[in-house]
Amino acid sequence: MTDWDYLNAARNGDEGAWRMLFRRHYAMLVRMTATITGSADTAHDLAQESFVRLLHSPIRHQEGSFKAFLSRIAYNLALKEKRRTAPGLRLEGQELESDGPSPLEESIWSETERAIARAIQSLPVEQRDVFALRFVAGHTYEEIADMTGIPVGTVKSRLFYAVRTCRDELKRQGVFT
Amino acid sequence: MNHPDEDTLLKYVLEVLDTSDARELKGHLDACASCRLACDTIERQVRQLGTVSFPIETPDLPLPASTRRPYVLYVLRAAAILLVGFVLGYTTALMREPEMQVVISQQFRPTAPRVSVSHPLPCEQVDIGRHRVL
Numbered sequence: 085m086t087d088w089d090y091l092n093a094a095r096n097g098d099e100g101a102w103r104m105l106f107r108r109h110y111a112m113l114v115r116m117t118a119t120i121t122g123s124a125d126t127a128h129d130l131a132q133e134s135f136v137r138l139l140h141s142p143i144r145h146q147e148g149s150f151k152a153f154l155s156r157i158a159y160n161l162a163l164k165e166k167r168r169t170a171p172g173l174r175l176e177g178q179e180l181e182s183d184g185p186s187p188l189e190e191s192i193w194s195e196t197e198r199a200i201a202r203a204i205q206s207l208p209v210e211q212r213d214v215f216a217l218r219f220v221a222g223h224t225y226e227e228i229a230d231m232t233g234i235p236v237g238t239v240k241s242r243l244f245y246a247v248r249t250c251r252d253e254l255k256r257q258g259v260f261t
Numbered sequence: 262m263n264h265p266d267e268d269t270l271l272k273y274v275l276e277v278l279d280t281s282d283a284r285e286l287k288g289h290l291d292a293c294a295s296c297r298l299a300c301d302t303i304e305r306q307v308r309q310l311g312t313v314s315f316p317i318e319t320p321d322l323p324l325p326a327s328t329r330r331p332y333v334l335y336v337l338r339a340a341a342i343l344l345v346g347f348v349l350g351y352t353t354a355l356m357r358e359p360e361m362q363v364v365i366s367q368q369f370r371p372t373a374p375r376v377s378v379s380h381p382l383p384c385e386q387v388d389i390g391r392h393r394v395l
């Protein structure tokens with residue numbers, strides 16, 4: 085049974101199929117939306133909202149990647165949430181400096197991973213989104229271009245700068261060699 | 262090919278290099294141990310960046326009850342049925358108007374002529390013509 089089959093079953097009231105989809109994709113959605121929004125709590129809300137929307141979204145054809153379909157719903161919700169909580173223009177590189185570790189960072193046990201999370205969170209928004217879609221959700225460059233509406237070349241360069249910035253910062257801190 | 266710089270290696274790892282450049286670099290990596298080592302390090306770090314995890318507990322979210330039939334749909338469907346019923350009833354009423362007039366006038370048909378009690382008249386003199394059916 086594919087994820088699409090499970091979805092159809094869930095739409096017909098099959099509780100087991102619903103749970104199966106949840107088990108398979110929930111964590112990925114939370115990681116991705118947490119990376120984008122910087123909040124684990126928000127990420128859980130967004131992931132659950134994504135699943136609820138999944139049940140009612142019109143689907144023209146069920147041949148593409150189910151994961152991409154679901155993560156696109158979550159990505160759009162995360163964007164909306166970001167706009168809601170941080171209105172106004174924010175230029176690339178002008179992220180707000182936080183004073184201490186965020187709740188998201190605090191929930192990470194390993195010191196190294198915490199440093200990595202902080203480096204990712206301090207990336208410019210545009211780079212962080214591409215980073216989340218590529219490394220956390222596992223999308224192809226073409227899928228990301230389609231989801232974000234930016235050219236594939238731009239997706240690649242944003243990802244390159246995102247990773248380079250993180251590496252530089254972590255090397256500076258002595259986390260990476 | 263000279264030893265590639267770190268940015269080029271990173272682009273190679275991220276698979277954002279042009280196909281021809283990537284092929285050329287691959288050839289160099291096959292032959293150069295120090296670049297291969299540098300590339301492995303970058304690859305490991307990139308993987309590490311992508312696997313930062315925090316504890317995620319998958320909640321037990323029950324299948325929303327609205328899945329079977331959204332409440333809004335029920336309301337809309339009821340409204341549609343009422344509307345169709347009203348329209349049908351109304352048009353039927355319009356089409357049957359003349360017939361109904363007859364029914365109504367028949368209902369109000371006097372059962373007996375009014376007869377003055379104070380000046381009783383013989384039956385033949387009662388003017389029943391005034392009480393004829395409308």
Ligand SMILES: [Zn+2]
Pocket residue numbers: 263264265289293294295296297
């Ligand atoms: Zn070399």
